[in-house]
Amino acid sequence: xxxxxxTNGLSKSYDGKPALIGLDLxxxxxxxxxxxxxxxxxxxxxxxxxxxxxRRDAGTIRLFGEPVDSEASSIxxxxxxxxxxxxxxxxxxxxxxxxxxxxxxxxxAWRRDLEEKYLDLxxxxxxxxxxxxxxxxxTQLMLLLAMARGAELLMMDEPTSGLDxxxxxxxxxxxxxxxxxxxTTIFFSSHQLAEVxxxxxxxxxxxxxxxxxxxxxxxxxxxYRRILLVFDAEPPRELAGLPGVDHLRRRGRTASLLAHxxxxxxxxxxxxxxxxxxxxxxxxxxELFLDHVRGE
Amino acid sequence: xxxxxxxxLETRWRFAFLVGSxxxxxxxxxWLPSTGVTPGMIASRMWVALQLESVLLSILxxxxxxxxxxxxxxxxxxxxxxxGSMLFTLSLPVSRARLLVARAGLGALETCGLVVLMAGYMLxxxxxxxxxxxxxxxMVRAVVCAMAVYALSVLLACVLDEMWQFTGACILWVGFxxxxxxxxxxxxxxxxxxxxxxCYPLTAPMPWAPVVASAVLAGVLLYASVLxxxxxxx
Amino acid sequence: xxxxxxxxxxxxxxxxxxxxxxxxxxxxxxxGGEQLPTIRKIAEDLAMNPNxxxxxxxxxEREGFIxxxxxxxAYVGMPSTSSAKVAGIRKAAEVLRPAMERGLAIGLSESExxxxxxxxxxxxxxxxxxxxxxx
Numbered sequence: 001x002x003x004x005x006x007t008n009g010l011s012k013s014y015d016g017k018p019a020l021i022g023l024d025l026x027x028x029x030x031x032x033x034x035x036x037x038x039x040x041x042x043x044x045x046x047x048x049x050x051x052x053x054x055r056r057d058a059g060t061i062r063l064f065g066e067p068v069d070s071e072a073s074s075i076x077x078x079x080x081x082x083x084x085x086x087x088x089x090x091x092x093x094x095x096x097x098x099x100x101x102x103x104x105x106x107x108x109a110w111r112r113d114l115e116e117k118y119l120d121l122x123x124x125x126x127x128x129x130x131x132x133x134x135x136x137x138x139t140q141l142m143l144l145l146a147m148a149r150g151a152e153l154l155m156m157d158e159p160t161s162g163l164d165x166x167x168x169x170x171x172x173x174x175x176x177x178x179x180x181x182x183x184t185t186i187f188f189s190s191h192q193l194a195e196v197x198x199x200x201x202x203x204x205x206x207x208x209x210x211x212x213x214x215x216x217x218x219x220x221x222x223x224y225r226r227i228l229l230v231f232d233a234e235p236p237r238e239l240a241g242l243p244g245v246d247h248l249r250r251r252g253r254t255a256s257l258l259a260h261x262x263x264x265x266x267x268x269x270x271x272x273x274x275x276x277x278x279x280x281x282x283x284x285x286x287e288l289f290l291d292h293v294r295g296e
Numbered sequence: 297x298x299x300x301x302x303x304x305l306e307t308r309w310r311f312a313f314l315v316g317s318x319x320x321x322x323x324x325x326x327w328l329p330s331t332g333v334t335p336g337m338i339a340s341r342m343w344v345a346l347q348l349e350s351v352l353l354s355i356l357x358x359x360x361x362x363x364x365x366x367x368x369x370x371x372x373x374x375x376x377x378x379x380g381s382m383l384f385t386l387s388l389p390v391s392r393a394r395l396l397v398a399r400a401g402l403g404a405l406e407t408c409g410l411v412v413l414m415a416g417y418m419l420x421x422x423x424x425x426x427x428x429x430x431x432x433x434x435m436v437r438a439v440v441c442a443m444a445v446y447a448l449s450v451l452l453a454c455v456l457d458e459m460w461q462f463t464g465a466c467i468l469w470v471g472f473x474x475x476x477x478x479x480x481x482x483x484x485x486x487x488x489x490x491x492x493x494x495c496y497p498l499t500a501p502m503p504w505a506p507v508v509a510s511a512v513l514a515g516v517l518l519y520a521s522v523l524x525x526x527x528x529x530x
Numbered sequence: 531x532x533x534x535x536x537x538x539x540x541x542x543x544x545x546x547x548x549x550x551x552x553x554x555x556x557x558x559x560x561x562g563g564e565q566l567p568t569i570r571k572i573a574e575d576l577a578m579n580p581n582x583x584x585x586x587x588x589x590x591e592r593e594g595f596i597x598x599x600x601x602x603x604a605y606v607g608m609p610s611t612s613s614a615k616v617a618g619i620r621k622a623a624e625v626l627r628p629a630m631e632r633g634l635a636i637g638l639s640e641s642e643x644x645x646x647x648x649x650x651x652x653x654x655x656x657x658x659x660x661x662x663x664x665x
Contacts (some may be wrong), residue, residue, distance in 0.1 A: 017417045027549050032579045041388040066541035075389045085386035089379050093305045106388050112522065142384075174578035180570040180580035197537040201581040218542035218582065280652050283398050 003065070004153050005050065006030050006187045010059035011209075012045055019045045021209035023060065027187050027202065034196035034217075035189040037206040038293055043189035044086070046156055046206070051083055064152070079107070082146030085155040089137040090130045096141060097126040100148075109150035112217055118144040120172075136167040143171065147178055154178070156188035159182055160195060168192075196284045207293045217285070224283040227257040227267060229275040242269050247291040258283065258291045299390070299398035306399075309414045311406045318413055339402075382530060392525045400450045401520065404443060410492075433502045441487035444510035445469070447517035485509035515526045531560055531567065535576060539543055543578065547586040552595065566596065566604040576619050 002241060002291065004025040012020045020042045029031045037043050048054045050061060050294060052074030061068045062141075063077045072247075104110050119126070130138065144155055154204050159175075160168040160248055190196050199216065203279040206215040212258060213220065229235060235255035240248035244266045245256040255275075259266040385395065387472030415438045419431050448468065452461045469488070476483040489495040531554050554560045569587060573580035582596040584637050586603055598604050633643045 016313070031581060036619065038456040048530065051387055053383065055529060075391060078387060078389040081387075083383070086581075089381040090384055091302065091305070094302075102302055103388075104299050104388070139591075155358055171575055173574055176573045176577050176580060177570075180573045184549055194538055197543070198578050200512075201579045201585075218544050218585070221542045221647065222545075264656075267659075276533075277649070278652070279649060280656075284538050284540040285541070 002028050004063065005187060006062040007046075007050075008060045008062075010046070010049065010061065012042075012049060012054060013057055017207055018050075023206065023209065024211055025204060025214070027185060027204075029185055030183045032175070032186045032200045032201050032206060032281065033188075033202040034200035035187060035206065036191075036193070036196065036289060037189070038147045041293075042207050042209050043206060044157055047083070047155055047189065048240060051081070053076065053264070059137070074235050080151060081153045081155060082149055082151035083148055084139070084142045084154075084156040084159060086161060088135060088142050090141065092129070092131045092137065095127050095129050096124050099130060099141065100145065101193065103145050103149070107149040111148050112152050114150075115144065115148040118147060120173075122170075133279045136164070139163060139167070139171065146169055147174070147184075152184060153185045154184055154188075157185070158190055159188050160190070160192055166254050168195070175199060193285045193289060203285070205289060205292060212292045213288060221283060221285075223261055225259050225263040225289065225290060226281045226283050227270060228277075228279040228281065229255045229264070229273075230277045231255065231273070231275050235275075236273055239270060239273065242266055244255070251292075258287070297398075300402055301394065303399045303402035307403060307406060314410055315413070318410065318417075339375040366390070381516050384528055392528075393522050394523050396454070396525050397451075400446075400485045400521070403450070404446055407442055407446050408439050411438050414438075426463075430498050434498055437496075437502065440507050441510045443514040443518075444487040447521070448516040451517045451521045451524065454521045455527070486511065533576065535571065537578075544582050544586040544589065547572075547583065548590055550591060551586070555595075558604060562606050562608045564606050566606060568603060569640075586665070 003026050005025060007023055007025040010020055010025070011018070012024040023042070023046060024100075025046070034175065035043055045054065049056050050063065050068075052068070052071065055237045064080060066073060066076075068074055068077055091102075094102065100115065104115075119138070122137070122144065123130055123139060124141055124144070125133075129139075130288075133141065139162075143159075146156075154175075165170065176187055176199060179186055195201065200217055203217050203220070205212045229239075231253050235250050235251065235253065238251075238256060239245065239255055242257075244259050244262050245257050246247070246260050257266065257270065267280060271278060371396040412435060415435050419434065449461065449465050452464050452468075455461075456464055472482075472486070473488060476486040476489065483489060485506050485508075487506060490503055490510055498505045531551075532552050533547070533554075535543055537543065539546075551560075551566070556560070560566070566587075567575075569576070569580050569583045572578075572583045587596065587598065589606075591598050594609055595605060596604050630643065633646070634640075638646070
């Protein structure tokens with residue numbers, strides 16, 4: 001079983017409004033996969049469907065190679081999974097210690113050594129009540145609970161939202177360390193493209209309920225190029241129709257093309273329109289994101 | 297296990313508050329002015345007051361204790377749906393049925409504790425001897441009837457959020473109270489009357505109709521709560 | 531080894547890492563036969579995906595630049611070609627330096643200079659690609 005998460009045609013609507021329309025997702029074991037999309041694109045819905053908090057309308061979900069279609073199978077999945085929600089809420093009437101003691105018995109594979117390592121590393125105050133902790137510390141506590149349970153899959157919704165840069169770096173290092181030492185698969189949604197570029201080897205971009213781009217990040221960056229053309233007059237609209245062009249933006253006398261796969265061919269065809277200058281540049285994740293969600 | 301511990305941590309202050317209220321009622325007579333009032337009079341006045349109060353208090357206790365925690369860890373926001381620590385609970389490898397049993401179970405124990413406390417006091421106050429069997433009968437029916445009230449609150453807590461659960465339960469029971477005074481059939485099996493010493497004095501035989509009806513009602517409502525919780529989306 | 535990765539440049543990270551390691555060898559920061567840091571160490575230090583580091587190491591091994599010994603770690607290949615490379619880089623720097631100084635003297639800013647350089651490089655690459663297609 002190579003794919004830890006595999007969905008096929010996953011669909012979900014709320015009150016008749018579609019949130020997911022046939023989402024196909026595949027996350028292989030041991031990878032760190034970033035789940036990107038605009039607000040309301042369906043990221044949190046997907047995570048909740050994977051965890052059994054929502055019921056799907058159509059499609060299939062396979063986690064750890066097994067279909068998840070009943071409460072029992074969902075519970076079996078949650079035994080091997082950890083989830084960190086966006087607001088990082090825990091029980092307000094418990095202290096750090098009580099929270100850890102509460103969570104421990106649910107997981108027979110609990111790693112005491114990791115629990116102590118992260119308690120120490122994050123310097124979490126054991127006797128403090130959860131509401132007295134800052135958001136950064138709550139994030140760290142949730143990470144501790146997630147990592148110490150020996151989960152094979154870690155799913156997170158905006159893990160570094162609300163964290164200052166130094167805490168963000170600590171969290172990213174902890175995640176990189178986790179992936180390196182235990183081969184844990186990490187799947188998280190994020191708006192922080194810089195972190196996704198740093199940490200992820202795979203990405204999946206979801207827009208309006210469907211996967212728009214998915215794959216190995218380095219390969220995607222190698223496949224796409226931005227071609228900048230300057231013309232004497234307004235750039236021709238036909239540029240958008242060239243095969244291999246995903247997106248065209250014209251501004252004044254400049255045309256900006258997002259080209260895919262056979263970039264040399266696109267450049268040659270573009271030259272036929274007689275531009276004054278041609279420039280080919282690599283593409284950042286931000287550009288891939290913006291060009292694919294803004295639409296044609 | 298840990299879920300019960302969590303339920304205890306959630307409800308202990310409410311429970312303490314209710315126990316404190318009851319104790320307050322017990323020691324209140326010590327502050328009553330003693331002008332021309334004999335202990336006997338006080339006792340019987342208290343007696344009447346307590347009878348009414350016990351029913352009310354059971355209802356309030358049941359509602360109050362049932363409300364906390366089953367649903368109330370969530371904050372519902374129109375834009376992002378449920379969030380809050382409920383998501384943490386739901387991400388644990390436990391079935392929803394188990395979640396409900398632990399939470400409702402502890403609340404039920406706490407409610408029973410309160411009912412026994414008050415029933416015990418009533419017996420203590422009763423002017424006149426009462427046999428052990430009669431006392432036991434009274435305890436049993438008070439507890440069973442209170443469970444019916446509690447079970448309804450649990451179901452409402454699964455369906456509504458905390459504020460509405462409390463209001464909804466109060467409205468329903470007031471409605472029921474009016475109903476039982478109009479419809480004879482209902483009053484025969486009413487849990488509210490089954491708890492009360494006015495309707496069924498200590499010396500009367502065990503009123504099986506309301507007791508059995510309460511037990512059945514409690515069972516049905518709790519089962520319905522489990523079903524609701526299993527279907528619920530977060 | 532002082533690795534500097536620009537995560538948002540658009541250039542694939544594993545490629546950047548490969549370039550940086552090759553550069554470190556070319557400039558003598560790490561010598562032939564020396565052991566490279568572990569995948570885990572690099573991943574942790576840079577807070578990046580260990581899979582990406584692993585991929586860079588795999589590619590470098592495929593190119594023959596490094597050697598991965600089981601249980602031991604990754605080692606830089608022996609310096610037979612490296613000294614020629616080092617000399618070549620020094621020569622190139624010598625040739626380009628005056629041109630760049632001239633560019634700055636004319637009044638070009640650093641980013642303009644960089645753009646000109648990249649334009650010319652792109653043109654050279656396209657010419658090479660076009661030449662390949664013609665043959």
